[in-house]
Amino acid sequence: MEFYPLQQPDEIAEREKEDAMGAYLMMFAAVAIGLPLPVINLIASIIYYFINRKKSRFIHFHCAQALLTQIPTTVINWVAVIWGVTILVSDQYEATDIFWAYVVFAGVCTLLYFIVSIIAAYRARQGKMYYFLVFGPWSYQIAYRVRPTDNVQTSEPMNKPPF
Template identity: 30%
Template sequence: MEHNEKFKIETRNFSYKVDDSEAEKASNSYLMSRVFITAGLPLPIFNLIATFIFYLGNQRSTPFLRRYCTHTFFSQLSLVIINSIGFWWAFFILFEERVFNIDYIVYLIVLFTFNLLEFVATNYTAFQTRKGIHVKWWFYRDLSCSMVQL
Protein backbone atom coordinates (compact mmCIF):
# COMPACT_ATOMS: atom_id res chain seq x y z
CA MET A 1 0.00 0.00 0.00
CA GLU A 2 1.33 3.42 -0.95
CA HIS A 3 0.26 6.45 1.02
CA ASN A 4 0.88 10.02 -0.18
CA GLU A 5 0.80 12.30 2.87
CA LYS A 6 1.00 15.45 0.78
CA PHE A 7 -2.32 14.92 -0.99
CA LYS A 8 -3.83 12.35 1.38
CA ILE A 9 -4.37 9.83 -1.39
CA GLU A 10 -3.97 6.16 -0.58
CA THR A 11 -3.28 3.54 -3.26
CA ARG A 12 -3.32 -0.23 -3.00
CA ASN A 13 -4.40 -3.28 -4.95
CA PHE A 14 -8.09 -4.09 -4.99
CA SER A 15 -9.41 -7.17 -3.16
CA TYR A 16 -9.73 -9.12 -6.44
CA LYS A 17 -8.04 -9.05 -9.84
CA VAL A 18 -9.62 -6.21 -11.79
CA ASP A 19 -10.03 -7.00 -15.48
CA ASP A 20 -8.99 -4.52 -18.15
CA SER A 21 -12.49 -3.46 -19.26
CA GLU A 22 -13.55 -2.85 -15.67
CA ALA A 23 -10.47 -0.69 -14.99
CA GLU A 24 -11.11 1.25 -18.19
CA LYS A 25 -14.73 2.00 -17.25
CA ALA A 26 -13.71 3.08 -13.75
CA SER A 27 -11.06 5.36 -15.22
CA ASN A 28 -13.62 6.75 -17.65
CA SER A 29 -15.80 7.85 -14.74
CA TYR A 30 -13.07 10.38 -13.90
CA LEU A 31 -12.20 11.31 -17.46
CA MET A 32 -15.85 11.82 -18.35
CA SER A 33 -16.00 14.71 -15.91
CA ARG A 34 -13.04 16.24 -17.78
CA VAL A 35 -14.85 15.98 -21.11
CA PHE A 36 -17.72 18.03 -19.72
CA ILE A 37 -15.40 20.70 -18.34
CA THR A 38 -16.03 22.95 -21.35
CA ALA A 39 -19.71 23.10 -20.48
CA GLY A 40 -19.10 22.78 -16.76
CA LEU A 41 -16.81 25.73 -16.20
CA PRO A 42 -19.55 28.31 -16.32
CA LEU A 43 -22.13 25.96 -14.82
CA PRO A 44 -20.57 23.10 -12.83
CA ILE A 45 -23.97 21.45 -12.49
CA PHE A 46 -23.41 19.95 -15.98
CA ASN A 47 -20.46 17.93 -14.65
CA LEU A 48 -22.55 16.76 -11.72
CA ILE A 49 -25.45 15.71 -13.95
CA ALA A 50 -23.15 13.84 -16.35
CA THR A 51 -21.42 12.09 -13.46
CA PHE A 52 -24.76 11.19 -11.87
CA ILE A 53 -26.00 9.66 -15.14
CA PHE A 54 -22.79 7.62 -15.40
CA TYR A 55 -23.25 6.62 -11.73
CA LEU A 56 -26.84 5.47 -12.34
CA GLY A 57 -25.82 3.58 -15.46
CA ASN A 58 -23.28 1.52 -13.53
CA GLN A 59 -25.24 0.64 -10.38
CA ARG A 60 -25.35 -3.06 -11.29
CA SER A 61 -21.65 -3.26 -12.14
CA THR A 62 -18.77 -4.73 -10.17
CA PRO A 63 -17.85 -3.28 -6.77
CA PHE A 64 -14.70 -1.72 -8.24
CA LEU A 65 -16.63 0.21 -10.86
CA ARG A 66 -19.49 1.20 -8.55
CA ARG A 67 -17.01 2.48 -5.98
CA TYR A 68 -15.33 4.76 -8.52
CA CYS A 69 -18.61 6.00 -9.96
CA THR A 70 -19.68 6.87 -6.41
CA HIS A 71 -16.34 8.49 -5.66
CA THR A 72 -16.49 10.61 -8.82
CA PHE A 73 -20.03 11.71 -8.01
CA PHE A 74 -19.02 12.93 -4.53
CA SER A 75 -16.01 14.70 -5.99
CA GLN A 76 -18.20 16.57 -8.47
CA LEU A 77 -20.81 17.31 -5.79
CA SER A 78 -18.21 19.04 -3.60
CA LEU A 79 -17.02 21.05 -6.62
CA VAL A 80 -20.56 22.17 -7.38
CA ILE A 81 -21.06 23.35 -3.80
CA ILE A 82 -17.77 25.25 -3.61
CA ASN A 83 -18.06 26.74 -7.10
CA SER A 84 -21.72 27.70 -6.59
CA ILE A 85 -20.85 29.70 -3.49
CA GLY A 86 -18.18 31.55 -5.47
CA PHE A 87 -20.57 32.11 -8.40
CA TRP A 88 -23.36 33.55 -6.28
CA TRP A 89 -20.97 35.66 -4.23
CA ALA A 90 -19.63 37.17 -7.48
CA PHE A 91 -23.19 37.63 -8.74
CA PHE A 92 -24.14 39.61 -5.65
CA ILE A 93 -21.00 41.74 -5.87
CA LEU A 94 -21.67 42.57 -9.52
CA PHE A 95 -25.43 43.03 -9.54
CA GLU A 96 -26.52 43.70 -5.97
CA GLU A 97 -23.84 46.27 -5.11
CA ARG A 98 -22.27 44.15 -2.41
CA VAL A 99 -18.81 44.98 -1.17
CA PHE A 100 -15.75 43.49 -2.90
CA ASN A 101 -13.63 42.71 0.17
CA ILE A 102 -10.70 40.60 1.36
CA ASP A 103 -13.04 37.75 2.35
CA TYR A 104 -14.08 37.36 -1.28
CA ILE A 105 -10.47 37.40 -2.50
CA VAL A 106 -9.49 34.77 0.05
CA TYR A 107 -12.45 32.62 -0.97
CA LEU A 108 -11.44 32.92 -4.63
CA ILE A 109 -7.93 31.74 -3.73
CA VAL A 110 -9.41 28.78 -1.84
CA LEU A 111 -11.80 28.07 -4.73
CA PHE A 112 -9.04 28.07 -7.36
CA THR A 113 -6.75 26.00 -5.14
CA PHE A 114 -9.46 23.42 -4.47
CA ASN A 115 -10.35 23.21 -8.17
CA LEU A 116 -6.70 22.79 -9.15
CA LEU A 117 -6.08 20.10 -6.52
CA GLU A 118 -9.25 18.29 -7.53
CA PHE A 119 -8.22 18.43 -11.19
CA VAL A 120 -4.75 17.00 -10.45
CA ALA A 121 -6.10 14.35 -8.07
CA THR A 122 -8.80 13.32 -10.55
CA ASN A 123 -6.28 12.87 -13.35
CA TYR A 124 -3.94 10.93 -11.04
CA THR A 125 -6.81 8.72 -9.90
CA ALA A 126 -7.97 8.12 -13.48
CA PHE A 127 -4.50 6.93 -14.51
CA GLN A 128 -4.03 4.73 -11.44
CA THR A 129 -7.53 3.28 -11.74
CA ARG A 130 -6.85 2.43 -15.38
CA LYS A 131 -3.96 0.28 -14.13
CA GLY A 132 -6.36 -1.49 -11.73
CA ILE A 133 -4.88 0.20 -8.65
CA HIS A 134 -7.36 1.05 -5.93
CA VAL A 135 -7.10 4.76 -5.02
CA LYS A 136 -8.79 6.34 -2.01
CA TRP A 137 -9.03 10.08 -1.42
CA TRP A 138 -8.98 11.03 2.26
CA PHE A 139 -12.20 13.03 2.11
CA TYR A 140 -14.42 10.61 0.16
CA ARG A 141 -12.96 7.17 0.90
CA ASP A 142 -15.14 6.13 3.82
CA LEU A 143 -18.35 7.44 2.32
CA SER A 144 -17.90 5.92 -1.13
CA CYS A 145 -16.65 2.58 0.26
CA SER A 146 -19.55 2.32 2.72
CA MET A 147 -22.11 3.00 -0.01
CA VAL A 148 -20.69 0.15 -2.10
CA GLN A 149 -20.13 -2.09 0.97
CA LEU A 150 -16.35 -2.44 0.52
Protein backbone atom coordinates in the same frame (compact mmCIF):
# COMPACT_ATOMS: atom_id res chain seq x y z
CA MET B 1 -19.61 -4.62 9.28
CA GLU B 2 -18.74 -7.07 6.52
CA PHE B 3 -17.21 -6.25 3.17
CA TYR B 4 -16.88 -8.09 -0.10
CA PRO B 5 -13.29 -8.99 -0.93
CA LEU B 6 -11.38 -6.52 -3.08
CA GLN B 7 -10.51 -7.72 -6.55
CA GLN B 8 -6.86 -7.60 -7.49
CA PRO B 9 -5.73 -5.85 -10.71
CA ASP B 10 -5.32 -9.13 -12.61
CA GLU B 11 -8.88 -10.13 -11.67
CA ILE B 12 -10.43 -7.03 -13.19
CA ALA B 13 -11.40 -6.94 -16.86
CA GLU B 14 -9.93 -4.25 -19.11
CA ARG B 15 -13.41 -2.89 -19.80
CA GLU B 16 -14.06 -2.49 -16.06
CA LYS B 17 -10.79 -0.60 -15.65
CA GLU B 18 -11.74 1.75 -18.48
CA ASP B 19 -15.20 2.39 -17.08
CA ALA B 20 -13.73 3.09 -13.64
CA MET B 21 -11.22 5.52 -15.15
CA GLY B 22 -14.03 7.16 -17.14
CA ALA B 23 -15.75 8.22 -13.91
CA TYR B 24 -12.92 10.71 -13.30
CA LEU B 25 -12.04 11.67 -16.86
CA MET B 26 -15.61 12.29 -17.98
CA MET B 27 -15.75 15.07 -15.41
CA PHE B 28 -13.06 17.09 -17.25
CA ALA B 29 -15.15 17.30 -20.40
CA ALA B 30 -18.21 18.19 -18.31
CA VAL B 31 -16.26 20.89 -16.47
CA ALA B 32 -15.25 22.46 -19.80
CA ILE B 33 -18.89 22.61 -20.89
CA GLY B 34 -20.26 23.79 -17.56
CA LEU B 35 -17.51 26.11 -16.42
CA PRO B 36 -19.70 29.22 -16.08
CA LEU B 37 -22.38 27.14 -14.37
CA PRO B 38 -20.52 24.52 -12.33
CA VAL B 39 -23.41 22.09 -12.05
CA ILE B 40 -23.16 20.33 -15.42
CA ASN B 41 -20.25 18.26 -14.14
CA LEU B 42 -22.27 17.17 -11.11
CA ILE B 43 -25.20 16.14 -13.29
CA ALA B 44 -22.80 14.24 -15.57
CA SER B 45 -21.30 12.45 -12.54
CA ILE B 46 -24.74 11.46 -11.27
CA ILE B 47 -25.75 10.07 -14.67
CA TYR B 48 -22.45 8.21 -15.04
CA TYR B 49 -22.85 6.78 -11.52
CA PHE B 50 -26.33 5.41 -12.13
CA ILE B 51 -25.43 3.95 -15.52
CA ASN B 52 -22.28 2.17 -14.31
CA ARG B 53 -22.69 1.30 -10.64
CA LYS B 54 -24.20 -2.13 -11.28
CA LYS B 55 -21.44 -3.25 -13.65
CA SER B 56 -18.99 -4.22 -10.89
CA ARG B 57 -17.98 -3.23 -7.38
CA PHE B 58 -14.67 -1.86 -8.63
CA ILE B 59 -16.52 0.47 -11.05
CA HIS B 60 -19.12 1.28 -8.40
CA PHE B 61 -16.39 2.36 -5.98
CA HIS B 62 -14.69 4.70 -8.45
CA CYS B 63 -17.99 6.16 -9.70
CA ALA B 64 -19.11 6.79 -6.12
CA GLN B 65 -15.79 8.39 -5.21
CA ALA B 66 -15.87 10.65 -8.28
CA LEU B 67 -19.46 11.67 -7.53
CA LEU B 68 -19.02 12.27 -3.80
CA THR B 69 -15.94 14.42 -4.38
CA GLN B 70 -17.83 16.31 -7.03
CA ILE B 71 -20.51 17.46 -4.57
CA PRO B 72 -18.38 19.71 -2.30
CA THR B 73 -16.40 20.95 -5.31
CA THR B 74 -19.63 21.98 -7.03
CA VAL B 75 -20.97 23.64 -3.87
CA ILE B 76 -17.72 25.57 -3.39
CA ASN B 77 -17.72 26.76 -7.01
CA TRP B 78 -21.40 27.62 -6.96
CA VAL B 79 -20.93 29.81 -3.90
CA ALA B 80 -18.13 31.64 -5.76
CA VAL B 81 -20.31 32.10 -8.86
CA ILE B 82 -23.40 33.30 -6.93
CA TRP B 83 -21.30 35.60 -4.75
CA GLY B 84 -19.56 37.03 -7.82
CA VAL B 85 -22.78 37.58 -9.76
CA THR B 86 -24.38 39.21 -6.71
CA ILE B 87 -21.47 41.64 -6.49
CA LEU B 88 -21.79 42.42 -10.19
CA VAL B 89 -25.52 43.06 -10.27
CA SER B 90 -26.20 44.41 -6.80
CA ASP B 91 -25.33 47.80 -5.40
CA GLN B 92 -25.31 46.36 -1.88
CA TYR B 93 -22.26 44.13 -2.09
CA GLU B 94 -18.61 44.76 -2.89
CA ALA B 95 -15.73 42.57 -3.93
CA THR B 96 -13.97 42.52 -0.57
CA ASP B 97 -10.67 40.84 0.28
CA ILE B 98 -12.74 38.03 1.83
CA PHE B 99 -14.47 37.47 -1.53
CA TRP B 100 -11.18 37.34 -3.43
CA ALA B 101 -9.73 35.03 -0.77
CA TYR B 102 -12.73 32.77 -1.34
CA VAL B 103 -12.16 32.86 -5.11
CA VAL B 104 -8.53 31.80 -4.53
CA PHE B 105 -9.74 29.09 -2.15
CA ALA B 106 -12.30 27.80 -4.68
CA GLY B 107 -9.69 27.86 -7.44
CA VAL B 108 -7.13 25.91 -5.39
CA CYS B 109 -9.78 23.40 -4.29
CA THR B 110 -10.79 22.81 -7.91
CA LEU B 111 -7.16 22.47 -8.94
CA LEU B 112 -6.50 19.96 -6.15
CA TYR B 113 -9.61 18.09 -7.20
CA PHE B 114 -8.33 17.93 -10.77
CA ILE B 115 -4.95 16.64 -9.64
CA VAL B 116 -6.30 13.88 -7.39
CA SER B 117 -8.85 12.97 -10.08
CA ILE B 118 -6.08 12.46 -12.64
CA ILE B 119 -4.14 10.30 -10.17
CA ALA B 120 -7.29 8.31 -9.36
CA ALA B 121 -8.08 7.85 -13.06
CA TYR B 122 -4.56 6.54 -13.68
CA ARG B 123 -4.78 4.15 -10.73
CA ALA B 124 -8.23 2.97 -11.82
CA ARG B 125 -6.89 2.23 -15.32
CA GLN B 126 -4.25 0.03 -13.66
CA GLY B 127 -7.00 -1.79 -11.76
CA LYS B 128 -5.91 -0.30 -8.44
CA MET B 129 -7.88 1.30 -5.64
CA TYR B 130 -7.11 4.91 -4.77
CA TYR B 131 -8.72 6.38 -1.70
CA PHE B 132 -9.39 10.10 -1.35
CA LEU B 133 -9.44 11.54 2.14
CA VAL B 134 -12.90 11.00 3.73
CA PHE B 135 -14.59 10.22 0.39
CA GLY B 136 -12.44 7.12 -0.28
CA PRO B 137 -13.53 5.13 2.79
CA TRP B 138 -17.08 6.37 2.31
CA SER B 139 -17.16 5.16 -1.30
CA TYR B 140 -15.60 1.85 -0.24
CA GLN B 141 -18.49 1.33 2.16
CA ILE B 142 -21.01 2.18 -0.55
CA ALA B 143 -19.52 -0.25 -3.05
CA TYR B 144 -18.14 -3.10 -0.96
CA ARG B 145 -20.26 -3.33 2.18
CA VAL B 146 -22.26 -6.51 2.51
CA ARG B 147 -25.87 -5.47 2.97
CA PRO B 148 -28.38 -7.72 4.72
CA THR B 149 -30.46 -7.71 1.56
CA ASP B 150 -27.49 -9.13 -0.39
CA ASN B 151 -27.73 -12.42 1.54
CA VAL B 152 -31.45 -12.96 1.16
CA GLN B 153 -32.01 -16.32 -0.41
CA THR B 154 -35.26 -18.11 -0.96
CA SER B 155 -35.50 -21.26 1.11
CA GLU B 156 -36.61 -23.18 -1.97
CA PRO B 157 -34.41 -22.74 -5.05
CA MET B 158 -36.50 -21.75 -8.02
CA ASN B 159 -34.53 -23.82 -10.57
CA LYS B 160 -33.80 -27.35 -9.71
CA PRO B 161 -31.82 -30.09 -11.50
CA PRO B 162 -33.91 -32.73 -13.27
CA PHE B 163 -32.69 -35.53 -10.99
